[in-house]
Amino acid sequence: MPRPKGERRLEILKALAEMLQAPKWEKITTAALAEKLDVSEAALYRHFASKAQMYEGLIEFIESSVFTLANKITQDEAEGAGQAEKLVEMLLAFAEKNPGMVRVMTGDALVGEHERLQARMNQFFDRFESTLKQALRAASDGDAAGRSGALVRYCIGCLHQYAKSGFARKPAESFVQQRKYLLR
Numbered sequence: 001m002p003r004p005k006g007e008r009r010l011e012i013l014k015a016l017a018e019m020l021q022a023p024k025w026e027k028i029t030t031a032a033l034a035e036k037l038d039v040s041e042a043a044l045y046r047h048f049a050s051k052a053q054m055y056e057g058l059i060e061f062i063e064s065s066v067f068t069l070a071n072k073i074t075q076d077e078a079e080g081a082g083q084a085e086k087l088v089e090m091l092l093a094f095a096e097k098n099p100g101m102v103r104v105m106t107g108d109a110l111v112g113e114h115e116r117l118q119a120r121m122n123q124f125f126d127r128f129e130s131t132l133k134q135a136l137r138a139a140s141d142g143d144a145a146g147r148s149g150a151l152v153r154y155c156i157g158c159l160h161q162y163a164k165s166g167f168a169r170k171p172a173e174s175f176v177q178q179r180k181y182l183l184r
Contacts, residue, residue, distance in 0.1 A: 009047045012037065013057045020100035020109050023166030027112065052114040058104050059120050066094055066124075070131050080138030084151065085183050087132055091155050092171040099167045106159050125152055154182060 015036050019028050030051055034041045048054045069090050077083045095102045103109040105124075110117045129152040136144035158171035175182075 008043075009057070012044060012047055012054065013061070016054055017058060017098070017100035020103040021167065028109070050114075052117060055104060055110060055113055055117050056120070058101060059117065059124070062094075062098075062101050062105060063124055065098075066091060066128065067131075069094070070128070074131070074135065080135045081183060083135035083138065084132050084148075085179060087128075087135060088151055088155060088179075088182075089172065089175060091128065092158055092175050095159050095162060096170055096172055099162070102159050102163050102167075106156070106163055108163060125156065128152060128155075151182060154178075 012033070016028065016033055019033065019036060030041050030044055033054075034044055037044075044054075048057070070087055073086045073090060074083055077086055095105065105121060107118050107121060110121065129148050132148035132151055133144045136147050155171075158174060161169050162171045
């Protein structure tokens with residue numbers, strides 16, 4: 001029975017994300033990915049023109065997941081400061097649930113890959129910062145730009161710490177204690 005269109009593509013992306021969440025991370029080759037899936041490298045290239053396209057698929061998943069949730073938060077939470085807190089909490093929780101994606105978000109997995117991939121992750125964080133800025137403006141904060149920038153840098157630092165600890169130091173846990181300093 002033939003597979004539904006896109007199912008193999010999704011399997012490839014899931015396997016890549018799983019490989020990225022190994023605590024002792026090394027650069028992933030298409031040969032290793034093909035071996036994990038028990039297919040040939042040629043089979044991978046039938047679904048993706050390049051490894052960069054595979055990473056683009058992961059970035060699309062990150063963008064879609066995070067901004068779908070961000071839109072829901074901004075619609076459901078009336079207060080701007082509450083929106084900002086929930087947005088940060090959501091991003092950190094997303095990272096905890098998707099450790100392989102953290103390596104993409106921090107750029108670790110993109111080293112040596114096409115530079116447009118890192119540029120796209122930079123755009124992701126710029127967009128997230130803009131979402132925070134809008135929330136903080138609604139909170140009538142005098143420095144929404146400065147606070148949103150600080151929150152994004154806090155998130156990026158948490159993601160790096162999570163990845164560098166082999167996914168042991170959970171970012172959302174630290175936010176529980178630190179939010180009172182970040183969101184006064």
